[in-house]
Amino acid sequence: MKKHTLVVVAVAVALGMSGCSGTSNVAASGDSVDSVTIGSIHPLSGSLSGVGGLMNAGAKMAVADINEAGGIGSLGGATLVLNEGDSQGKAEIGQSEAQRLISEGAVALIGTYQSDVTQNVASVAERAKVPLVIDVAVDDKILEQGYSYSFRIQPDATSMGASGARSLIAMGEATGTEIDTVAYIHIEGAFGGSVFEAFKTEAEATGITVADEITYSGANFSDATTQVTQALASDPDVIVVTGYFPDNLLIAEAVNALKPDIKAVFGIASGAYDDNSFPAAAGEAASNILSANYHYSATSDRAADIRTRFEAANGESMETASMLSYQAVEVIAAALEESGSVDPEVLRDAISSLSLTDPLLEFNGPIEFDENGQNINATVVVMQVQDGAVEQVFPTEIATKEAILPAFSR
């Protein structure tokens, strides 16, 4: 037995430390103006490979679109080259991939989907003085290090929690639905915790009681009935949920099984409730579930065109994360165009002073970064699953369907 245990530990350690990258190396040099290399880092293998693959495909499509439209004009029509990195979902691998991509001549990086991986990549980018445009990564902390080379397009956790709370309150008022008490179920860790704290602060300031906070471990979660039953014990009007796809799906299914007398299930930064595969996966349980999240613009023709072509090319629906990767490449391309330089430091200044109109996401305005590198116009919109499809329902200017609230008639 002792021998077994030793071997198990040894292998587990080796497994954690090893890892090889299976990406092809694209030769490129930053000095050439024939082509400009952008490095992308996403989880292309491991448990997050599904979304990582979509994001990589989104970035690839942006590069192809820009090249087809004539490349970077101010660099004499230089074409973009995407050098793909695989983080395998692990922070240390993401870090070494960032180093590899920079040493292979990337003038800017995009990535990475996970907050811990992004944190490590951001520190590499800072040291190498190469700009990093974060497509997806929610943790506030990433941009609180005083870094000057990291930029984030999506809203951070705190702003999502706070604007999620404001949206819920506003929707309650608009539909005449009384929302006094909520129970909050979220995944443990920095992501769930910081969204929850921001929500709580904002909600309690307007007189809503957060009656219960229930956390669960994302690593081992195969039944949400206990957590939902616990949340219902405080007799809430609304259950608010933050987490990833599998766990949030289980929560929706448990709510559907228990058929409680609540007015809504309201996801904030939920990995499931506005994903296009959620309605099919959850069936009846998905019906009328609300989700406050950043979202690809369902009202923009440009975004619609990109999504149609993406689906035709990849056979899969283009999710918001993938659109953000597309957008991140556009941000870098716009800065290259603006500066006419492939010097990463000049490029950084160009990104920092950029104002990119017609964003592909449902934001408040053009993409502009504050001194920390956060996009000041990033915001959430509220979506709802209606008739098996994810619809934008709030604010009303961007609504594709009218909100159904109370969401359940029980």
Place this chain on the structure above:
Amino acid sequence: MLTTERGRIVLGLFAITVLGIAAVYLFGGKDSNLVTQTVVTGLLLGGVYVLVSLGLTLIFGVLGIVNFAQGAMLAMAMYLVYFMVSSAGINPYLAVVLSAPIMFGFGWLVQSTLMNRLITDVGHSRPLLVTLGLSLLISNTLLMIFGGRPLNVPSPYAGSVQILGAIADVPRIIAFVGAVIVAGGLIVILRKSPVGLAIRAVAANGTGASLVGVNVKRIYAMTFGLGAASVGVAGGLLAPFTSLVPSAGDQFTTLAFVIVVLGGLGSVPGALVGGIFIGLLQTVGSLFLPGSGPLLLVFGMFVLVLFLRPQGLFGANK
């Protein structure tokens, strides 16, 4: 039954569980409906754990192979069922019955072509590394074929029933019943059939068994096959309530090892009792501890049992 050591352990564990649950009802300060719901959910979760652990305990207990491919094989079985359901449109539970012999064949093949070449070696590191490689191979093949986006197997019996005022999901009840049936089947095979006798003989003493004419390598292949078939049934029964991604099996692997060692290596009743106990402990624990807290409770209990009974609850005293 009371006179045997095993009987006393079962009774003791049962008493501890009942007393624990009674204490939660009386002194837990929680609504009694909530506690009932938790106990029902915990039992059903225990059924899931039993299913996942049964194959592992055979492979670990008899062959001494630490099967790192357990999670990947579980995912493989889930995708097998998904493939049959989505392409041929058959009932997922019929697909489970069909996938078990396929997984048996897969297990047999792995053992007879790969593992049997290494198992005569001193030490267990080589077969272990092979299972590790196998796990990478399986999950990346699944990733290549099915992609990484979550898929789902719709259950024809989706819905829930009331048990003592608590809600129980029908596919999970089916999985629980399946766990008990598979465990019962394995016990009958091991205790009553000639193959089972040979398996037990090989587990007790491989050299001795081969001296009296048992084809040890064939029994190894048979055991790995049986283990894989159990994993096949587990994957199929879990598929209707799991988001199918190539790594879907991994979240169960650590706990399955805990349950197998807790119950005693190679002991099917041990996996049955251990799985249900861990499921209950984790779920009832989540009433009082947030986040990963219940897992802490599980591992604490694991350490305690290993301290008091290093061979596991039902393990043979070696």
